[in-house]
Amino acid sequence: MCAPGRRSIAERAAEATPSRVAAWTGAVGGPARFGKALAATAAPSHRRVKLGGQGRAASTSSGRPRIAWTYAGASKNGTRSQPVASLPNDVELPTTIVGAERKVCRLLTGNECVFLTGPPGCGKTHLVNDVVKTLRAVGLSVSVCGSSGVAAALVGGTTVHAWAGFVNGDADVATPLETVLTKVIPPAAKYRMRSAMALVIDEVGTLSAALITRLDVVLRDVWRCALPFGGLVVLFSGDFLQLAPPIGNFAFLSGAWREAFDNRAIVLDTHWRHINDRQLLDVLLRMRVGLHTTEDIQLLATRRSAKPPPNAIWLFCHTIPAKDKNEEELRQLPGPNVTYHAQDKVKVEYLTLDSARTLLDEGLKFVRVLKLRVGAVVLVPSNCLAGDGVPAGSRGWCFVFFGWGVCSTPLYGLSFRLGDLPLWM
Numbered sequence: 282m283c284a285p286g287r288r289s290i291a292e293r294a295a296e297a298t299p300s301r302v303a304a305w306t307g308a309v310g311g312p313a314r315f316g317k318a319l320a321a322t323a324a325p326s327h328r329r330v331k332l333g334g335q336g337r338a339a340s341t342s343s344g345r346p347r348i349a350w351t352y353a354g355a356s357k358n359g360t361r362s363q364p365v366a367s368l369p370n371d372v373e374l375p376t377t378i379v380g381a382e383r384k385v386c387r388l389l390t391g392n393e394c395v396f397l398t399g400p401p402g403c404g405k406t407h408l409v410n411d412v413v414k415t416l417r418a419v420g421l422s423v424s425v426c427g428s429s430g431v432a433a434a435l436v437g438g439t440t441v442h443a444w445a446g447f448v449n450g451d452a453d454v455a456t457p458l459e460t461v462l463t464k465v466i467p468p469a470a471k472y473r474m475r476s477a478m479a480l481v482i483d484e485v486g487t488l489s490a491a492l493i494t495r496l497d498v499v500l501r502d503v504w505r506c507a508l509p510f511g512g513l514v515v516l517f518s519g520d521f522l523q524l525a526p527p528i529g530n531f532a533f534l535s536g537a538w539r540e541a542f543d544n545r546a547i548v549l550d551t552h553w554r555h556i557n558d559r560q561l562l563d564v565l566l567r568m569r570v571g572l573h574t575t576e577d578i579q580l581l582a583t584r585r586s587a588k589p590p591p592n593a594i595w596l597f598c599h600t601i602p603a604k605d606k607n608e609e610e611l612r613q614l615p616g617p618n619v620t621y622h623a624q625d626k627v628k629v630e631y632l633t634l635d636s637a638r639t640l641l642d643e644g645l646k647f648v649r650v651l652k653l654r655v656g657a658v659v660l661v662p663s664n665c666l667a668g669d670g671v672p673a674g675s676r677g678w679c680f681v682f683f684g685w686g687v688c689s690t691p692l693y694g695l696s697f698r699l700g701d702l703p704l705w706m
């Protein structure tokens with residue numbers, strides 16, 4: 282029962298359902314229905330099984346009836362009576378999407394898990410972003426994660442740990458499962474897991490097999506379904522020939538991985554990043570598989586210099602020396618600092634601004650206060666400007682700062698050099 286004037290979750294879900302989606306199906310159930318889900322393991326081509334519960338038709342302002350989530354009575358664990366999202370059967374993909382994007386979207390909406398891989402710069406993250414955009418546009422609730430804060434930022438998501446509510450980080454992989462389920466994972470995270478129709482994880486190569494296994498068993502419990510990842514359809518993307526997990530075994534050694542993907546993968550093979558430098562691309566591709574030649578090493582050695590040019594990018598293994606170097610370079614530039622303060626916004630109901638701020642600060646490690654000066658070199662860390670033709674990793678420099686009306690934060694302009702063409706932002 283809802284208090285007068287307050288709308289039920291079913292009504293709110295129905296209103297949030299875009300008109301292009303025929304229905305969201307209610308899927309809740311008690312232990313008696315669990316057997317159905319277990320039986321479904323024998324039919325992998327139709328992986329997701331509705332666990333029962335009463336889908337309730339709710340009409341919207343347009344009068345179109347929709348089916349939305351409902352509760353199906355209380356269970357021993359109160360949170361278990363929360364609704365579970367499930368993929369609609371009849372998702373209609375836009376005719377404009379083609380190629381690999383179409384293939385991945387068709388597999389996912391057909392309840393097939395997808396592992397997307399390929400060499401560096403072949404567009405895995407780019408494709409993941411496109412797929413997420415398309416699936417959301419047709420009304421699916423898609424959770425997006427990266428294996429690290431930076432990987433998450435590139436796909437506009439959160440870390441896997443944050444999404445799953447592993448608030449103690451990797452410690453929650455080793456803690457007994459029952460403790461993690463009952464005492465660690467907050468209700469908000471369980472709600473998040475139950476609300477997702479698809480889960481996307483980019484840069485999965487650096488996650489350990491133990492983490493994948495833990496995620497799998499947690500989702501099986503939260504969804505009350507014995508299928509891999511509880512029946513949640515997943516898109517994992519990454520390249521196992523780039524970085525190994527810092528701790529533990531490769532993710533593909535997890536039993537859940539084999540159950541979800543077997544040996545199947547979609548492999549991208551168009552090289553976008555070094556498209557204009559075939560020689561470097563060949564060296565990198567040989568290094569990736571450990572087949573680099575003496576000539577490759579000699580070629581890379583020519584890039585070594587006792588006196589690096591002023592525009593060289595410095596790489597550090599740790600944040601503190603990188604920050605110190607940035608400060609040092611900034612001090613050498615003339616003119617005053619122009620300071621920018623990050624402004625966080627919350628778009629979801631289950632987070633307060635303060636908790637979102639803590640999550641962003643801890644997870645993404647982006648600076649809260651950024652100081653720049655005219656002449657400072659900047660680097661685009663994500664594909665946020667890809668729509669303007671500026672790929673991730675592009676370098677630019679601040680050439681002027683504008684004051685604008687009564688705004689206290691000045692606008693700034695950047696010039697990015699792409700080949701010989703300066704692009705003014």
Ligand SMILES: Nc1ncnc2c1ncn2[C@@H]1O[C@H](COP(=O)(O)OP(=O)(O)OP(=O)(O)O)[C@@H](O)[C@H]1O
Pocket residue numbers: 399400401402403404405406407408520553554664667672673
């Ligand atoms: N289909 C595409 N059209 C245009 N540009 C693309 C396309 N796919 C990728 N790119 C560009 O190529 C660059 C590399 O893409 P991306 O970062 O997605 O590759 P990746 O395979 O994820 O790389 P890595 O393995 O290093 O993470 C990006 O700048 C991206 O904008």
